[in-house]
Amino acid sequence: MRGIEKRFYISAACFLPTVIAMFLLPLSGTGENTGQEVLGTLIGVLFWAGIILAAGSYFLLYRAYKERLKESAKKSRIPSFLHFFSNPIAAAVDAVFILSFAGTVYCTRAVNASEVLDFISLVLCITSLYLHFLVNGRIFQYIVQRKKRGKGHERKA
Secondary structure, eight states: OHHHHHHHHHHHHTTHHHHHHHHHGGGGTTSOSHHHHHHHHHHHHHHHHHHHHHHHHHHHHHHHTHHHHHHHSOOOSSOGGGOOSOSHHHHHHHHHHHHHHHHHHHHHHOTTOOHHHHHHHHHHHHHHHHHHHHHTSHHHHHHHHHHHHHHHHHHHO
8 A cells, every 4th residue: 555655646746847847937038048948948848757757657657556446446437537526635626726727718818917827827727737637536546545444444443
């Protein structure tokens, strides 16, 4: 149990370069000089490296524990990534995702929208989208189920 949980958190942490890249995005400017162009390129590489690293890590984790996950998972016709509000943590993440998505759409459509609000909405939207996949996925559901079973057995003992 410890192995899957540890690897899950490592997979989640692999997304940090993407989040860092999003926060560095305002520094890239409009490409007026070579330094800004190089910084913009590095930010892009950091962004995509984080996504590829996190997705790859999660895929390898899922593949390693696929049989265990299938045994313990609830049978459902809907793929796990399409589930919303599947547990308390997912409910919080999904609420942030929906609100930040609405904020991003609003800022995109509004001519006089605040650049700060637009930036914050975009960062929250991308981050909560990734977290949505993590906390609504089978691996997280498995970890939550195992922890609940462990606590239930401790009380009886």
